Amino acid sequence: MSEPGRVVPARRRGLADEVADRVRDAIFGGAYPPGAQLREVELSAALGVSRGPVREALLKLEREGLVRSEWHRGAIVTTLSDVDVAELDSLRSALEQLAVRLVVANAPEADLAAIDEVVDRMDRARDEHEMVRCDIDFHDAVYAASGHRRLVEAWQAIRSQVYLFLLTRIGVSSDGYLTSIPAEHRRLASALRARDGEKALELFAVHRGEAFDVLTGK
Structure with a gap:
């Protein structure tokens, strides 16, 4: 002692x-x-x-x-339970909505360019695991662009679990995953760059919902 x-x-x-x-x-x-x-x-x-x-x-x-x-x-x-999936989805939704609003309102050009760069890398992803890594990198870039330190820390607290969420998603079904994800994220990035908060929030909600539906069988 x-x-x-x-x-x-x-x-x-x-x-x-x-x-x-x-x-x-x-x-x-x-x-x-x-x-x-x-x-x-x-x-x-x-x-x-x-x-x-x-x-x-x-x-x-x-x-x-x-x-x-x-x-x-x-x-x-960890194998995610139905409760795990639901809790991660709801918490991610709450954090992401704040991040999107802050990016639309305040993000400088350099941070928007960093988001675009991740989307460009998605076009070169060779397999599903590399695409999941790019997906997480995309959201890292969005949170970084928010300029909100505590929000970034909150994201970091669940980042590994969200990564596992996405790995579980491709384990359930990877049909069309490699071809659809780049275009999906390009639309997200475009809405952020256009400073269209309403559209961005809508697209991010759809993006989250698609993975959630695959995991829950909806």
Whole structure:
């Protein structure tokens, strides 16, 4: 226990953070789909580290909502329940509406150009997982363009779970996904650039709704 008034030296957590980054990337890349077990022994061997940093990394990913612990299986990649899907959709809607209004009202040209650049990358996406990555990058750019620091932090708090939401969406059905997503996001970007708040809000709602409908079977 530390003495009153004394600051305890910080622990080095760089290795655990690096392991978390590697495992997160593997989940996002499809190597570990929802429901897959994440075994400490196998991960430590694959990454060339001891089990301690792996255990810390899995706890970090659990806090992000990417991993869940089950007493009889250990750490597994989160499988989103119907409640998870509904809550993520409603929270994303609330955050995104504020972001869109702020972008339309205040975003400088450089931030709008950054949004357009992500759309251009979508045209070159080689597979569904790369497209999902571009989709998340697009929304990163929108939140950055809002100029609202706490809103960006709120988005970051659910970003990994929204990524998992989109991965689950392509797992259910990827029909037409590669061909439709670039045009869909180009319309979103165009509405933002035109400063048409009403149109942008409508298009973003449709965009969210399509993924939600795929996941809920509507």
